Each structure stands twice: as C-alpha cells, then as structure tokens.
Amino acid sequence: MFVKINVASFLVALFVVLVEGSNVIESIVEDHEHSIGTQWAMLVAGSSGWYNYRHQANICHAYQLLKKGGLKDEHIIVFMYDDIAYNPENPRPGVIINNPHGHDVYKGVPKDYTGKDCNAQNFYGVILGNKSVLTGGSGKVVNSGPNDYIFIYYSDHGSPAMPVEPPVYATELNEVLKIKHASRTYKKMVFYLEAWESRSMFDGLLDEGLNIYVTTSSKPDEDGWATYCSFSGDKSCYGECPPKEFKDNCLGDLFSVSWLENSDLRDRRVETLKKQYQRIRKRVLNNGTHGSHIMEYGDLHIHNDALSKYMGSNSPKHTSSTNNYPSNSRHVNQRDVQLLYLLSKFHDAPEGSIRKSEAYRKLSEVISEREHVDKSVKHIGQILFGVKNGPEVLNIVRPAGQPLVDDWDCLKSFVKIFEFHCGSLTSYGRKHVRGFANMCNAGIQRDQIDAAAKQTCSS
Numbered sequence: 001m002f003v004k005i006n007v008a009s010f011l012v013a014l015f016v017v018l019v020e021g022s023n024v025i026e027s028i029v030e031d032h033e034h035s036i037g038t039q040w041a042m043l044v045a046g047s048s049g050w051y052n053y054r055h056q057a058n059i060c061h062a063y064q065l066l067k068k069g070g071l072k073d074e075h076i077i078v079f080m081y082d083d084i085a086y087n088p089e090n091p092r093p094g095v096i097i098n099n100p101h102g103h104d105v106y107k108g109v110p111k112d113y114t115g116k117d118c119n120a121q122n123f124y125g126v127i128l129g130n131k132s133v134l135t136g137g138s139g140k141v142v143n144s145g146p147n148d149y150i151f152i153y154y155s156d157h158g159s160p161a162m163p164v165e166p167p168v169y170a171t172e173l174n175e176v177l178k179i180k181h182a183s184r185t186y187k188k189m190v191f192y193l194e195a196w197e198s199r200s201m202f203d204g205l206l207d208e209g210l211n212i213y214v215t216t217s218s219k220p221d222e223d224g225w226a227t228y229c230s231f232s233g234d235k236s237c238y239g240e241c242p243p244k245e246f247k248d249n250c251l252g253d254l255f256s257v258s259w260l261e262n263s264d265l266r267d268r269r270v271e272t273l274k275k276q277y278q279r280i281r282k283r284v285l286n287n288g289t290h291g292s293h294i295m296e297y298g299d300l301h302i303h304n305d306a307l308s309k310y311m312g313s314n315s316p317k318h319t320s321s322t323n324n325y326p327s328n329s330r331h332v333n334q335r336d337v338q339l340l341y342l343l344s345k346f347h348d349a350p351e352g353s354i355r356k357s358e359a360y361r362k363l364s365e366v367i368s369e370r371e372h373v374d375k376s377v378k379h380i381g382q383i384l385f386g387v388k389n390g391p392e393v394l395n396i397v398r399p400a401g402q403p404l405v406d407d408w409d410c411l412k413s414f415v416k417i418f419e420f421h422c423g424s425l426t427s428y429g430r431k432h433v434r435g436f437a438n439m440c441n442a443g444i445q446r447d448q449i450d451a452a453a454k455q456t457c458s459s
C-alpha cells in the first residue's frame with residue numbers, strides 16, 4: 001500500500017516535470033521575485049506540561065525561522081500553552097532550545113493564544129479570519145487575501161489536540177479548510193502536521209483542488225518519534241544528547257526537527273517543498289527502525305514551489321552538505337516520553353525520600369490510568385464483537401484513501417459515551433480513537449456502546 005502511494009506521487013511529480021519542462025527552477029526563482037501577496041503563518045503546539053517540552057520548542061523554532069525569513073509578526077499567529085519557558089523544572093529559566101547545540105528560540109515569540117485560549121474554536125476562527133468566534137487571545141487572525149500564501153505547522157502527539165479540550169477532529173478541520181477555500185482568501189496553503197497517526201487527519205478527507213499541500217509525519221497506524229532526549233538510567237541518548245542539565249526530557253520531535261533544520265540549512269529560494277520532503281523522508285524513516293513514513297496529500301503540484309514562498313528566504317551558510325544524519329539512531333516513541341520522564345524522576349530521587357515516594361505514586365498512577373483505558377476499550381470491544389474478534393475489529397486499519405470513519409458524529413458521541421462511564425480518555429488514550437471509529441464503521445448503535453461501557457466501567 002505504501003509503495004503504491006509513492007509510485008502514484010512519483011508519477012504525479014514526473015507528470016509535472018514533463019509538462020513544465022526544465023523551466024521548473026527558473027519559474028520558481030521568477031515567481032519568488034514577482035511574488036505578490038502576504039505570507040501568513042499559523043504555528044500550533046497541541047500539548048502542555050513539562051514532559052511535552054518538545055512541541056512548544058518545535059513551534060518556537062519555527063517562529064524564529066519564519067521571522068528571520070522576513071515574515072512579519074502581525075502575520076505569524078502562535079498557539080502555545082506557554083508553560084515551558086518559566087516552568088519550575090526548566091534548568092534555563094526563560095529559555096527554550098530545540099537542538100542540543102541550539103540557541104534560545106523563545107525570545108520574541110508572539111503570545112497570541114496561550115493557556116485556556118489555546119483551543120480548537122480559536123484555531124478554526126483564526127484560520128477563517130473570523131474574529132466573532134474568538135474567545136480571549138490577541139485577536140490576531142489570518143486576515144488574508146486572494147494572492148496570499150498560508151503556512152500552517154502543527155506539532156502534537158496523538159491525533160491533533162489542543163492543550164484545552166475538545167480535540168481537533170479531522171472532519172472539522174477539513175470542513176474549515178473547505179470554507180477557507182470557498183472564501184477565496186488565499187492562493188496556496190501548505191500544512192505540516194506532526195502527530196502520530198497523522199495521516200488519518202487528511203487521508204480520504206482532503207479534497208483536491210483546494211490549493212492545499214499537506215505533509216504528515218506518519219502513516220495512520222504508525223507511532224511518532226521524539227528525539228534529542230536523555231533519561232536517567234539510560235546510558236546513551238536518543239538522537240543526540242541534549243545539554244547535561246536537560247536530562248529526563250526531549251528537545252524535539254523527529255519529523256519537526258528534520259524539516260526545521262533542513263529549512264535552516266538550505267537556500268529556501270532554491271529548495272522546493274518536494275526536495276525537502278525527499279530529504280526529511282529519509283531522516284524520519286531512520287532506516288525503518290525508530291522512524292515513520294512521512295506522507296503527502298492534497299494538490300501535489302504545489303510541492304514544486306520553493307520553500308521561500310511559505311517560509312521566507314534565508315542566507316544559508318552552506319548548501320552543499322549531504323544528508324549526514326546517522327540513519328540508525330535511536331529515538332523515543334512519543335507515547336513513552338511521559339513514562340520515561342516519570343521513571344527518571346523516581347530513579348533520581350534519593351532512597352527513602354518523600355520525593356521518591358511521590359515519584360513512585362505518580363508513576364503508578366499514570367501506569368494504572370493507561371491500563372484502565374486499554375482494558376476498558378478492549379473489554380467494550382469484546383462485549384460488542386466477541387472475545388476473539390473484539391481486538392481484531394478494533395485494530396482494523398482501512399486502506400489508503402478511506403477516511404478513519406464514515407460517520408464523524410458517531411465517533412465523537414462514542415468517545416463522549418466512553419468518557420461518561422469510564423473517565424477521561426487522556427492523551428495517551430487517544431490511540432484508541434481508531435477503535436471507536438471501527439465500532440462506528442461496524443454499525444454499532446449508541447445504546448449498544450452505552451450498555452457495554454456501563455457494564456465495563458460501572459463496577
């Protein structure tokens with residue numbers, strides 16, 4: 001399936017090259033020089049909490065890159081919970097880094113939508129440029145016109161969420177993008193999404209012809225990877241060692257640092273989206289271990305555009321270095337970062353101290369929370385489909401080009417019903433969204449899942 005998709009995108013690319021001949025590079029440079037319209041960017045970190053340091057670090061890094069590229073603050077809109085820079089656990093108060101050798105990326109980042117204002121409704125309102133739906137925040141929106149370019153970069157674990165509930169659902173996001181297109185308020189849009197199972201956000205949902213090009217960090221059944229991590233009790237680091245004082249955490253995510261570092265390094269007036277895709281694909285795949293398959297969707301012809309159309313231009317120090325990343329490095333499964341962090345806290349605390357018992361309590365709490373969610377979903381599946389078939393049905397991955405679920409309202413209501421009886425799904429538990437989707441796809445009715453969840457969780 002994977003091979004098929006890439007043959008298809010290769011053919012599309014080849015077609016574009018054949019049609020446009022060898023003028024591609026020329027037209028890129030020319031387009032750049034005559035480009036009219038404004039460059040807009042939305043940067044979104046979908047998490048909060050110290051152990052999720054990396055998502056906000058990715059976003060801040062992206063801001064610095066765009067700012068240096070010439071985008072104006074009034075055109076860059078940032079969503080971040082903003083609990084990292086001055087977190088009591090930050091060994092460098094007021095500073096955020098996104099690379100083991102990196103400088104501060106926090107300074108100057110606009111605080112448009114922070115804390116409780118970092119939510120899905122504001123996210124949609126900002127894309128659409130509709131101030132009337134906003135609650136709090138700076139009020140900055142993508143007030144774009146028909147010749148403008150829009151770049152959206154979203155960094156999160158799980159399916160895209162917001163630090164503040166509810167999550168961003170694929171169907172809503174695609175609906176919002178359609179409305180934006182219908183309002184004729186952009187020329188082209190590029191969307192980079194880092195989130196595990198991120199393909200399910202767009203696959204079978206994003207219409208072609210909207211002038212939107214999407215790159216996602218993984219296939220729907222794949223995990224995402226965090227990098228630049230070190231944890232106590234682990235001798236070697238992941239990716240590369242962060243500075244010593246940053247132990248027990250990760251500075252970035254593999255997909256994110258791959259594109260960010262590539263954009264810093266390359267001449268963005270020459271490097272195309274497609275070239276970037278090809279380069280980071282290799283790094284993120286990581287020789288098939290501790291890596292994922294990045295994907296592209298939407299109007300693929302857009303990937304012949306130079307990065308500078310969306311990210312502004314830079315003055316790279318050197319442009320000819322080849323890909324020198326080790327292709328077999330270790331990275332951390334995004335799902336495991338929280339556990340490793342808590343385990344390190346436990347490991348670091350002195351024997352017999354209050355800190356030790358507190359760390360132990362926290363760790364066991366999170367482990368039993370995860371077990372509770374896993375067991376409950378599995379049990380509900382077994383009630384609905386039988387002991388043997390249950391797990392199989394919940395794990396079905398639909399073929400490429402088919403959305404996760406046919407009836408999104410069904411999916412949303414099933415998650416609500418689960419949470420009513422069994423407690424919050426938690427960000428870890430979002431891995432079961434596919435399971436609920438498969439219940440909907442199998443035609444399960446609300447009263448059936450309601451009874452099954454009640455039976456499972458009411459004891």
Ligand SMILES: *[C@@H]1O[C@H](CO)[C@@H](O)[C@H](O)[C@H]1NC(C)=O
Binds near residue numbers: 130
């Ligand atoms: C903004 O959103 C509100 C509420 O959804 C809607 O009624 C209104 O038509 C929107 N305005 C524009 C300009 O799209």
Ligand SMILES: *[C@@H]1O[C@H](CO)[C@@H](O)[C@H](O)[C@H]1NC(C)=O
Binds near residue numbers: 287288327
């Ligand atoms: C990639 O992985 C294969 C086995 O999975 C291994 O034989 C090969 O040496 C690896 N390549 C690199 C460059 O590490």
